[in-house]
Amino acid sequence: MLTKAPRGTRDILPDEVYKWNYVEKEFSELCKRFGYKEIRIPVFEHTELFQRGVGNTTDIVQKEMYTFLDKGGRSITLRPEGTAGVVRSYIEHGMSSLPQPVKLFYQISAYRYEKVQAGRYREFHQFGVELLGAKSPSADAEVISILALYFDRLGIKNLELNINSIGCPECRSKYNEILKDYLKDKIDSMCPTCQDRYNRNPLRILDCKEEKCQEVVKNAPSLLDHICDECKKHFEAVLERLSIMGIPFNVDKGIVRGLDYYTKTVFEFVSKNIGSQGTVCGGGRYDGLVEDCGGAPTPGIGFALGVERLLLELNSQGIEIPEPEAPDIYIASIGNKADLICEKLAWQLREKNITCIKDIMDRSIKAQMKYADKIGARYVLVLGDNEIESNKAELRDMETGDTKVISLDTLVDRLVKIKCEGSL
Ligand code: ATP
Ligand code: MG
Numbered sequence: 133m134l135t136k137a138p139r140g141t142r143d144i145l146p147d148e149v150y151k152w153n154y155v156e157k158e159f160s161e162l163c164k165r166f167g168y169k170e171i172r173i174p175v176f177e178h179t180e181l182f183q184r185g186v187g188n189t190t191d192i193v194q195k196e197m198y199t200f201l202d203k204g205g206r207s208i209t210l211r212p213e214g215t216a217g218v219v220r221s222y223i224e225h226g227m228s229s230l231p232q233p234v235k236l237f238y239q240i241s242a243y244r245y246e247k248v249q250a251g252r253y254r255e256f257h258q259f260g261v262e263l264l265g266a267k268s269p270s271a272d273a274e275v276i277s278i279l280a281l282y283f284d285r286l287g288i289k290n291l292e293l294n295i296n297s298i299g300c301p302e303c304r305s306k307y308n309e310i311l312k313d314y315l316k317d318k319i320d321s322m323c324p325t326c327q328d329r330y331n332r333n334p335l336r337i338l339d340c341k342e343e344k345c346q347e348v349v350k351n352a353p354s355l356l357d358h359i360c361d362e363c364k365k366h367f368e369a370v371l372e373r374l375s376i377m378g379i380p381f382n383v384d385k386g387i388v389r390g391l392d393y394y395t396k397t398v399f400e401f402v403s404k405n406i407g408s409q410g411t412v413c414g415g416g417r418y419d420g421l422v423e424d425c426g427g428a429p430t431p432g433i434g435f436a437l438g439v440e441r442l443l444l445e446l447n448s449q450g451i452e453i454p455e456p457e458a459p460d461i462y463i464a465s466i467g468n469k470a471d472l473i474c475e476k477l478a479w480q481l482r483e484k485n486i487t488c489i490k491d492i493m494d495r496s497i498k499a500q501m502k503y504a505d506k507i508g509a510r511y512v513l514v515l516g517d518n519e520i521e522s523n524k525a526e527l528r529d530m531e532t533g534d535t536k537v538i539s540l541d542t543l544v545d546r547l548v549k550i551k552c553e554g555s556l
Contacts, residue, residue, distance in 0.1 A: 140246065140254025150456045151443060155286065156239055159259045159437075162282050163237040166274065168261060171236045173217035175243075179207040185216030185425050187393060189333040194325070196244040210243035215393070215418070215434055216425070218262045223427035232265035239439075250444070251409030257439035261415075264422065267431035269369035272397045272417060273377070275433050276370075279401060279413060280379045282437075287451045291412060294384035295374075295399040297367040298335070299359035301420065304395075307358045308334050318348045338388045354385035363396055370397055393418040397433065403441070405448040412445055413437040459487045461547060462504035466497050466516040474515050477543060486547045505530070511550070513543070 137143060144152055160170060179199050186192050198210040211217055218236055221227075227234045238260050246252055261278060263271055276293065283291055298304065311334045319327055323342040330337065338349050359367070374381050381399075389398045398416035406412075415435025422430035446453065461481065465474040474490050481488040489509060491500050497514070504512050512528045519525040519540070527546070528535045538546055 138254070140248040142253065142255070151446070151453045152439070154453045155439065155442060155446075156259075158285055159239065159282060160237065162278060162285065163261060166235070166278055168235040168237040168263075168278075171218060171221065171238050173211070173214065173221055173238065173240065175241065176208045176210050177217055177220065179209040181216050181220055181425070182209050182212060185219060185393065185421065186213065187333075189329060189336050192244060196246055198243045198245060211240065212244045213242055213436060214238050214240050214258055214260045215262060215421070215436070218260075218434075219264075219421055219425050219427070219432070222262075222264055222430075223422065223425060227264070228428055228430060233271065234264045235261075236264070237261045249409065250407055251438070251441045253440060258436040259439060259442075260434060260436040262432060262434035264430055264432045266433070267419065269366050270373060271431075272366075272370040272433055273373035275415065275435060276374060276399060277377055277379060279415075279435060279437065280377070283401070286442075286446065288442075288445055288449060290405075291401045291403055291445070293374075293379065293381040293399060293401055294387055295371070295381050295397065296356055296384055296387040297359055297363055297396050298355050298388055298394055298398055298416075299363045300395050303358060303360040303363055304335065304355070307353075307355050310353055310358060311335065311337075311355075314352050315348065322348055335388055338386070355388070356383070356385045366396055389414055389416055393421040393424065395419045399435075401437075403445050403448075406441060406444040409441060411438075412441045457487065458508035458510055459489045460509070460551060461486065461511040461513060462489045462500075462507070462509035464497055464500040464504065464512065464514045465491060466514070470515040470517070470520055473520060473540075477540070480544045481547060484544055484548050486544075486551060511547070515540075 179197070182197060183193055188194070192212045197212055200208055202208050218238065222234060239257070240260070241255055241257050243255055246254060248254060261275055263275055280293070299307065312330065315330060315334065315337065319330055322330070322337065322345050323340065326337045326340050326342070326345050335355070337345060338352065340346065340349075371381065371383070387398050387400060394416040396417040396419065399414070400411050401413040403410045403412050413435055415433070417431070417433040419431040421432055422428070463474045463477060465471045471491070478488045478490045489504075489507060495503065501512070510530055512530055513525050515525060523540050524537050525540060526535050527538050527543075
């Protein structure tokens, strides 16, 4: 127990972290270029927020939340996603009085009690965007285009964008009746959860992962064929804008998305490479959510991208991520006097942003050289009595084998210059 992380959690080890740093930096830089600002939200919220904001009939709320009473007897839940927290924050901090729209992005961990498998964890990470206060189709197109450009930047090819419209509450309530009518003589062959959903939220049945339910809904009437004129116009305008930007998409009448709050546009980016957990990213419009959570009516649209699945995809496409740079220099020293000089030189080099490593293990010179090699230091310098006396030392380029005798007084300037120019 003590030496094993809980099921569904994973350490991100140092030799993997650079990949995370890379995708995080690319994402935040791209979002900023679209005018989005970062928001950081708490890891836990009041349970009610998710019951309301994610929806009581969703798998997340019904089966997957990490909920507990804190020592003050409050029901607390670890965030299973980011949108509800962002919307809560938007309302709490009166962001509706800021210039609209409010454009936010986040990079969070999220928690769901799920069946653990490749691409499905209990602690996982999401990059997300929430665009609040804009109702035009252009807002939908903008949010989707962030993802398209992001994948493009990372060199990811062949992710499929599937898009649908699930209409507004009016078209949906009409459709719910049509769907219920279609399902009414099939109730017995559905899973118990869907039997319950039949009255509470029949649309959810379309998203059930149980095979017998998928069989039942296979030929069900599509919501897209029953949306109102306004929703239809909106959807067509979104597609037109995607086409103008050259972003390929498939209209997929089957997408309903797992969360209750979506209206109109819903979409997913799906991979064929990473197995059954192929949905790398999902999103959609949620025009009723802010009001549902206690704010003024405010349109919104956003997405959440699964970082673990993104990295699986990068891996499966053989995309290389720039590796972190090896240390610029290792300064080996022989004896205490040399070590003291080395201490000072290392400090001066680090002040100038040169990555310098020195011995802190009291190792022999032989062992120090071995270590310098292991950590892949680009340059090595050895300080012994002779070097101290002559104030000169041999700087060795470990990549080319070239050596140069330099004055210790010029070491710092030399290395700064080398770092700019790339060689001795
Ligand atoms: P799925 O259908 O795979 O369960 P979802 O509809 O529950 O996904 P969302 O709530 O839309 O997923 O979350 C957005 C993204 O977060 C997903 O597309 C996926 O990449 C990622 N994600 C969701 N749940 C997990 C998980 N348990 N482990 C890893 N990534 C996840
Ligand atoms: Mg899920």
